[in-house]
Amino acid sequence: MILVSGEALIDLFIGAPASAGFPAEAIAGGSPFNVAIGIGRLGRPAAFLSTLSDDVFGSFLADKLSQAGVSPAYLQRCPNYTTLSVVATDASGQPQYSFYAPNAADRALRPESLPAQLPPR
Numbered sequence: 001m002i003l004v005s006g007e008a009l010i011d012l013f014i015g016a017p018a019s020a021g022f023p024a025e026a027i028a029g030g031s032p033f034n035v036a037i038g039i040g041r042l043g044r045p046a047a048f049l050s051t052l053s054d055d056v057f058g059s060f061l062a063d064k065l066s067q068a069g070v071s072p073a074y075l076q077r078c079p080n081y082t083t084l085s086v087v088a089t090d091a092s093g094q095p096q097y098s099f100y101a102p103n104a105a106d107r108a109l110r111p112e113s114l115p116a117q118l119p120p121r
Helices: 031-041 056-067
Strands: 002-005 009-014 024-029 046-053 075-078 084-089 095-100
Touching: 002 031, 009 056, 024 031, 024 056, 031 046, 031 056, 046 056, 056 075
Parallel strands: 002 046, 009 084, 046 075
Antiparallel strands: 009 024, 084 095
C-alpha cells in the first residue's frame, strides 16, 4: 500500500463578475490529495493520511477519495473548515490566488492523533 499524507482542499475558480455576483466552480484539490487519487485510479492500493472537515467540502473530498479506490483507513474528520484556494483572473488574464486556511481541517493533524500502526511496506 502507498500511504500519501498532506493537504486536501477546494480550488474555487471564480468567473467574471455578473450582475448577480461571481460564478464559481469548486474542484477537489491539493497536491498530495491528487497524488492519492492518481494512485487509486491506477488500481494500486493507496490510502490518504490527513484530516478532512465535517463540512460539505470535506464530505465531497472524502467521496472523491472513495470513488478512486483510496482507503479511508487513515482519514480523520474534524469540525474545522476546509481550506479554500480561490483562483480569479485579473483584467489581463493573469491568475490571482487567495488562500483561506487559518485553523483549517488539513492543518489539524497532530502527532498524538497519528495511527499507532502504518501499513506494511
